[in-house]
Amino acid sequence: MKWTAILSWLLVSSRADHLPVLPVAMNLFDRFAVACLPLVPRFIVRRLSTRYIAGEQMNQALTVGKNLQQAGYLVTYDILGEAVDHREGVTAAAEEYHRLLEALVEQNLELNISLKPTQMGLNISEGFCFETIARIAEKAKKQGAFMRYEMEDSDTTDATLRVFQQLRSSFGDTIGCVVQSMLRRTVQDCKDLVASDLPLNVRLVKGIYVEPEAIAYQSSNDVNTAYLDSLRVLLEGGAFVGLATHDPALILGAREIIQSIPGSEDRVEVQMLLGVQENLRNELKMSGMPVRVYIPFGTQWYPYVSRRLKKNPRLARYAMMGLFAPKEKLAPLSGQSSEE
Numbered sequence: 001m002k003w004t005a006i007l008s009w010l011l012v013s014s015r016a017d018h019l020p021v022l023p024v025a026m027n028l029f030d031r032f033a034v035a036c037l038p039l040v041p042r043f044i045v046r047r048l049s050t051r052y053i054a055g056e057q058m059n060q061a062l063t064v065g066k067n068l069q070q071a072g073y074l075v076t077y078d079i080l081g082e083a084v085d086h087r088e089g090v091t092a093a094a095e096e097y098h099r100l101l102e103a104l105v106e107q108n109l110e111l112n113i114s115l116k117p118t119q120m121g122l123n124i125s126e127g128f129c130f131e132t133i134a135r136i137a138e139k140a141k142k143q144g145a146f147m148r149y150e151m152e153d154s155d156t157t158d159a160t161l162r163v164f165q166q167l168r169s170s171f172g173d174t175i176g177c178v179v180q181s182m183l184r185r186t187v188q189d190c191k192d193l194v195a196s197d198l199p200l201n202v203r204l205v206k207g208i209y210v211e212p213e214a215i216a217y218q219s220s221n222d223v224n225t226a227y228l229d230s231l232r233v234l235l236e237g238g239a240f241v242g243l244a245t246h247d248p249a250l251i252l253g254a255r256e257i258i259q260s261i262p263g264s265e266d267r268v269e270v271q272m273l274l275g276v277q278e279n280l281r282n283e284l285k286m287s288g289m290p291v292r293v294y295i296p297f298g299t300q301w302y303p304y305v306s307r308r309l310k311k312n313p314r315l316a317r318y319a320m321m322g323l324f325a326p327k328e329k330l331a332p333l334s335g336q337s338s339e340e
């Protein structure tokens with residue numbers, strides 16, 4: 001891999017975040033923007049989020065996925081929706097996932113989906129959530145698809161991991177989980193996860209939810225240290241790890257760990273959200289690192305966007321900046337070097 005290219009990209013691209021005067025003003029701006037969110041007309045919020053959401057319709061997401069695949073990326077599809085509190089809503093969301101799997105097969109696209117525990121009924125009961133996902137997983141297994149069972153706020157961590165262990169026992173490498181390095185418990189969770197002989201596929205994230213200090217690291221240094229500690233535990237334990245981050249410093253830290261564990265290079269990929277850090281994404285892909293792009297779509301974009309903005313005010317600024325960033329041109333795989 002051309003890690004030197006990534007390092008030089010890191011040095012150039014991260015300069016704005018390191019200007020000493022900016023953080024306080026930025027923070028105030030972020031909080032102000034989020035406080036104003038309820039006053040912002042829906043079409044403007046929609047406009048702000050276009051870069052990050054493939055569309056409301058499945059076909060729009062499939063077109064985005066197809067283009068990304070042709071440009072040499074791996075993909076995963078996420079149907080927006082969370083915190084569903086009634087069975088009918090969960091059943092409807094699950095049916096959408098069944099339709100998604102069928103459409104991916106029909107169109108010969110990569111079979112990889114991501115779903116949220118509370119979208120699949122975790123708020124109703126763990127048993128109901130397991131049964132709902134198990135039905136999707138049966139179909140996914142027959143098709144050779146992979147499912148990522150995601151992680152939400154800390155109130156759901158224990159239940160999510162319990163349901164995951166059940167799913168993992170039944171469906172093996174068809175299903176993977178997510179752990180959040182911001183939670184103080186996560187290094188231990190990783191140790192527990194690798195203790196079993198079952199195959200393990202983990203997406204490692206910092207965590208999007210705002211959590212109290214008692215259970216979560218608050219400084220980015222601590223979150224990053226825990227991220228790399230978790231990565232080491234997972235790779236030494238034989239897991240496949242999706243490094244889901246846009247943070248170049250973390251990717252460089254991960255490189256050192258990967259290089260120190262023989263054979264682990266084949267058990268990692270980078271994962272990034274649609275529309276985020278496209279230059280870094282491209283650099284990584286060109287260096288030979290497998291990169292998976294997360295493609296969210298669906299009608300439930302407003303609660304998703306507003307909840308995310310409220311929980312992480314910095315996203316307001318990223319979204320505004322995204323409006324003015326040029327739209328990425330994807331080159332087909334055969335023409336990568338000339339276009340990109």
Ligand SMILES: Cc1cc2nc3c(=O)[nH]c(=O)nc-3n(C[C@H](O)[C@H](O)[C@H](O)COP(=O)(O)OP(=O)(O)OC[C@H]3O[C@@H](n4cnc5c(N)ncnc54)[C@H](O)[C@@H]3O)c2cc1C
Pocket residue numbers: 017150151152178180203205206207208209244245246247248271272273275276277293294315318319322
């Ligand atoms: C594929 C994928 C799946 C995820 N799944 C989960 C999950 O299941 N549960 C969960 O809690 N969290 C999930 N997350 C979110 C994750 O926890 C982080 O909140 C998010 O990735 C931002 O952290 P970072 O590691 O990119 O570092 P940061 O330090 O937050 O970001 C690094 C740099 O990336 C850029 N950036 C980051 N986010 C954005 C954005 N939205 N828009 C524009 N620029 C941005 C900024 O330039 C920033 O300086 C997922 C993230 C990814 C990439």
